[in-house]
Every structure is written in structure tokens, then in C-alpha cells.
Amino acid sequence: MKKKILTDTTLSCTVCGETDATLWRVGTDHLLGGIERFRAVRCVRCGTRRLDPRPDAETMARYYAPDTYARAEEEGSEVGKRLDAYAARLADHVTTSTHPTHSTLDIGCGDGRFMEALQTRGWHIIGTETDPVAADLARKRTGATVYESPLPPAYTGPFDLISLLHVLEHVPDPRETLSSIRHLLAPGGKLLLVLPNADSFEADFFGGSWYHLDLPRHLWAFTPYSLVRLVEECGFVVDDLDYTPFLFAPQSMIRVANTMNGGLRGRTNGVPGIVSAKGGSWQTRLFQNLLHLSDRIGKEFPGEIMELTATAPAEGTD
Secondary structure, eight states, X not given: OOOOBOSOOXXXXXXXXXXXXXXXXXXXXXXXXXXXXXXXXXXXXTXXXXXXXXXXXXXXHTTSOTTSBOOOOOTTSHHHHHHHHHHHHHHHHHHHHSOOOSOEEXXXXXXXXXXXXXXXXXXXXXXXXXXXXXXXXXXXXXXXXXXXXXXXXXXXXXXXXXXXXXXXXXXXXXXXXXXXXXXXXXXXXXXXXXXXXXXSHHHHHHGGGOTTTOTTTOOEEBOHHHHHHHHHHTTOEEEEEEEEOXXXXXXXXXXXXXXXXXXXXXXXXXXXTSOOOXXXXXXXXXXXXXXXXXXXXXXXXXXXXXXXXXXXXXXXXX
16 A cells, blocks of 8 residues: 655655655654654655654754763673673674774764774774763763764864764764765775664564664664665765664563553663663673674674665775
């Protein structure tokens, strides 16, 4: 059955510029609670999803309360172990897929765990983070420069690696962001993007309870096709696209159960890119096993998290 094209959309697609869209998901804020409902639509041309209508900037700030995302879990805690394992896996991934670098920018670095993982592997790191509390935690963790802005000053760089881990889906204009990043990378430098896959089995199966729907903070949701298209149109050469399947299924299942019981029973201490329920050591072991499983099947199974690496062409090859 053909879906009806919506007549009240307010935005155009960042990938293809199309304004026509069909309904994709309607849901509430699973992290902070409340009864307000938000709508995500699907572009009729390229399949990219977007939050439409979108709250204004002042309203959006309310959905980024101080405890919206986890910050600086205690060292040695179970959540801390999961955060560290995830950061180490990503650092190992980019280390094996690129040559070791000396100049790295982590955009939206949070409390600096991924920066720390790169630092221990001998890389020089700089970060950006718009949350001042998280930015301060990242500085204390790494001793690195962290700018409290979406991007660093124009005089910084060029960088050999720029990473955005669960960040691109939050920015108002992903095309503008990637184009700006392109000019911060050295020729031959690498881009690492980690973000949800809107075309994944998990997204379809869990629907409005999918952990990575995260309305209204996720302004965009990409498919493998639309992500690759956008990255290439912004001047990069895509090297690889891997997936992390099933890693966040337990969180989605919790949300399904909460919904069936009439809504959330309090806040979920969520964080982009990690299973974040407190839990105990058994949950950490489950997380580590799922992480290992994802590494084994991530190249074949288009799971719920995409990990894209791309290269900035050498000068004169744009």
C-alpha cells in the first residue's frame, strides 16, 4: 500500500533537497519522559528520515538537560567498563583501517573517552563539545584542548583524522557540517562517522521503541545509501562501511516493556553510542559478547549502527 505524502512538512532533505515525505515514526521522549509526541518523516526520494516539524533552538535546549546523556561514569563501574570497551573498539577499528596519525579532532567528544582511547595509542587529540560540563570532564580526562563549540576555530588543523561518534544525527544541517569538516582535513586525511542505520532490522522491528530513534534529539536518520551519497557529495571518497548489529537490542526491549506497562518509570541514563542501563557485571558481560558478535558479523549484516570511514582526496583531485 502506497503511503500518503504529507502536506504539512516544513523542512527539505539534507541529502537530496526533496520536501515531499511520508510518515515514518511518531513517538515520545524516551529519555526525559513526558506526553509530547514528535514526528519523524521519510524522504520520498532518497529515504533519509528527519524530525519534521522541528522545535526551535530555544525549545530544543530543553531536551538536552544535564542528565540527558551519561557523563563520566565512575572509573571501574560497570557502565564505565562498557563505555571504555566501546571506545577502545572504535579506536582499534580506525587504527587498523588508517595509518597512525598525529593530529586528531573528535567532534562532539562528550566526556572524552574516545579521545582517551586514541591518546593511549599515541595520537595527538583535540576535541569540540557544546556541553560545558562534558567539555570540562574531557579536559580533565585527557589534558587536551576541547573547544566549547560545534567546530574548532578556523586556524586549527589540518587534521589527519576527524571523528563524529553519534553526532551527525544531532546537527541541524549535516551537509554543511561535513563540508566544513572537509576543509579541516589534511589531503589524504580520514573521516570516521558512527551513527544509527534507519534501514536496519532493529529499526523496523522495534519501531517507535527503537533505542536510536531518540526523538526529538535525533534530527536526522540516514540509510546506508543516503549516508554514502551525502559523504561523497561533500567531497570525500568512502573507504568502508561496517555495521554494529544487535548491540543495543536490550535497550530497545526495555523500552518495549516500558511502553506495554504504560510508559517509562523514570528516566533512562542514556548516552549516544553505548548500552547505558546501570545494571551489574552480567550486563557488562552481555555487552562485551554482543560487541564481539558485532565485530564478527558487522561486514555482512546491516545492523543498527553504521561505521563509515572516508578519505579526503589529495589536493587537485576534488
